[in-house]
Every structure is written in structure tokens, then in C-alpha cells.
Amino acid sequence: MARFDDVHRLHGVEVVQAARAKQEEMTDARELLSLRVTWRVSAAWASKEIDCTLKGILEACGAACCKGETYWPARASGTGVCANLGLRGCTLGDGKPVTCLLYPFRLVGSNLVLHGRTLIPKSGYCSPCHRRGGRSIAENNRRNFALLFGEEVADEIVRNTLADRDTTVEVPAWVLDALEKERAWEASNTTPPGRPE
Numbered sequence: 416m417a418r419f420d421d422v423h424r425l426h427g428v429e430v431v432q433a434a435r436a437k438q439e440e441m442t443d444a445r446e447l448l449s450l451r452v453t454w455r456v457s458a459a460w461a462s463k464e465i466d467c468t469l470k471g472i473l474e475a476c477g478a479a480c481c482k483g484e485t486y487w488p489a490r491a492s493g494t495g496v497c498a499n500l501g502l503r504g505c506t507l508g509d510g511k512p513v514t515c516l517l518y519p520f521r522l523v524g525s526n527l528v529l530h531g532r533t534l535i536p537k538s539g540y541c542s543p544c545h546r547r548g549g550r551s552i553a554e555n556n557r558r559n560f561a562l563l564f565g566e567e568v569a570d571e572i573v574r575n576t577l578a579d580r581d582t583t584v585e586v587p588a589w590v591l592d593a594l595e596k597e598r599a600w601e602a603s604n605t606t607p608p609g610r611p612e
């Protein structure tokens with residue numbers, strides 16, 4: 416028959432195991448909570464009138480963000496033109512990097528703002544498309560927002576921007592995963608191969 420001490424010890428083990436299980440449960444919950452990442456889309460920037468459309472590209476900027484030596488991925492080719500740029504635009508289609516789907520926005524902390532120099536007259540990549548077309552970059556970038564965050568959120572971004580309100584968006588895990596890979600490619604100046612479907 417088990418002695419009192421043994422029973423006490425056994426009971427103690429159960430208590431410790433139960434406490435550990437509870438702690439693990441709480442840690443999982445905390446991890447899940449910390450995985451919920453949100454970004455804020457700045458209405459001040461998203462309301463800028465930028466003609467990022469096929470018309471704007473053909474008549475004004477010439478897809479300048481896919482060229483040049485300043486920003487990744489374009490600079491990775493070393494030729495002045497991104498290796499993924501074909502005659503009909505990006506050969507990666509909707510599988511282009513998240514970085515490109517966001518452009519001309521970029522992430523500063525958890526805020527989506529425009530690249531600082533992109534609207535500088537003459538030298539800024541988007542400057543030829545600035546103040547033309549009559550629509551905000553939030554409207555013209557809507558399709559990309561839908562690819563990243565879903566249709567409803569894309570509509571919300573446009574609605575809020577037009578009402579001069581910022582939008583907080585929950586970032587899907589696949590977007591975060593893709594960005595992590597892209598940061599590594601950017602650091603090694605590698606041309607992105609596209610995302611597996």
C-alpha cells in the first residue's frame with residue numbers, strides 16, 4: 416500500500432503537471448495573440464492622387480518602380496530593369512512579391528505609408544503619375560489590397576481613405592511569411608522567383 420508521503424508526492428506530481436499544462440495553454444494563447452499582426456493604412460498618404468494604372472504607366476511613369484538601382488527587387492538584376500519585367504508587365508503576375516503588391520506603399524513600423532521620395536518631382540518614381548488621373552492611390556491600388564487582405568478589407572481601405580480615415584488591417588499569415596522571405600532576398604540582392612501558389 417502506498418505510504419502517505421508517496422501519495423502526497425504522487426499528488427504533487429499531478430498538480431505540477433496540471434500547472435505546466437495550464438501554463439503551456441496560456442503560452443499558446445499568448446503566442447496566438449501575438450501572432451495577430453495589424454497594419455495601419457494612412458489616409459494622408461493613401462489619398463494622394465497617383466495614376467498607378469495601365470494608362471498612367473504607359474503615358475507617364477513607364478513602370479519606374481520596376482526599374483532603376485534604388486529599390487529591391489529592380490536593383491537585383493544589376494541592369495537597371497527588373498529581370499521579371501516582361502513586355503506585358505511583371506511576368507510573375509499576381510505571384511509577384513508582396514513588396515511589389517504594396518508599392519508605392521511601404522511599411523514603416525506598422526504603418527503603411529508612401530515611399531518617402533517617390534513623389535519628389537522629376538526624381539521620384541511615381542512623380543510622373545502624381546496629380547493625374549483624378550483618383551487616389553488607395554483606389555488605384557485596390558486590386559492589390561484585395562489580393563493581400565481580401566475584397567472586403569480592400570473596400571474598407573478605399574471607403575475610409577475617401578472619408579479621410581486611417582484603416583487598421585489584420586495581416587494574413589501568408590503575407591507575413593512572404594515578407595520574411597523577401598527580406599532575405601532583398602538582403603542578398605536576389606531577384607524574386609515568385610510565390611508558389
Ligand code: SF4
Pocket residue numbers: 480481482487488489497498499500501504505506507511512515607
Ligand atoms: S518583380 Fe515584377 S512587379 Fe516587382 S519589380 Fe520586378 S517586374 Fe516589377
Ligand code: SF4
Pocket residue numbers: 465466467468471472476477478479480481518519540541544
Ligand atoms: S507604383 Fe508608381 S512608379 Fe510604380 S507603376 Fe505605380 S505609379 Fe508607376
